[in-house]
Amino acid sequence: MRIHLTSVFVDDQAKAEHFYTEILGFEKKHDIPLGEEARWLTVVAPDEPDGTELLLEPAGHPAVKPYRDALVKDGIPLAQFAVTDVEAEYERLHALGVRFTQEPLAMGQVTTAVFDDTCGNLIQIASQAQ
Template identity: 85%
Template sequence: MKIHLTSVFVDDQAKALHFYTEILGFVKKHDVPVGEKDRWLTVVSPDEPGGTELLLEPAGHPAVKTYRDTLVQDGIPLAQFAVDDVRAEYERLRGLGVRFTQEPVEMGPVTTAVLDDTCGNLIQLATQAQ
């Protein structure tokens, strides 16, 4: 068994696609119309095009707002992405205007930082010491 797909709820799929591809560096994998305005829209790591897909899922369900608002209020990231060097990625993304809610912090063998994805979620970046 392996993880094939996971999702983040987003307020605006076009805005999310821009952020996740043009800013974070993922690549679009699937973009299929679903209904009148929604899409089955996934991105993947350019390093693993056949790897786990991230679905940029419309946040239309009524429970989503309370769920995401509570996570953000409590400072809890919805997802975590592995990066080679959190500090370097933090500097790169800040240079692109990304807002961080947590600067890089060492926690034992892991260094993390938390960013606002502009789509209603906090995302944690993490590097594990070699």
């Protein structure tokens, strides 16, 4: 068994496509119309085109909003991405106007930061000291 695909709910798929590709730097892998304006929309890391796909899934189900509102209020991220250098990524994203709810925080070997993906989720980035 392997993890081939994981997903985050997004308020608006077009907005999510922009944020996850133009701002975060992922590449679009699949974009298949599913009817009623929904798409099977996935992105991958540019240096791992055959790696795990992230599905940007429409957040239409009524359970999604209360679930995400409660998590966002407490600052809890819904996904975590690995980066080489959290500080550098923080500077880059901050300059692009990304809102962070937790600035880079070094805790032992691990540094993390948490930002808002503008599509309803908080995302954590993490790097491990070499």
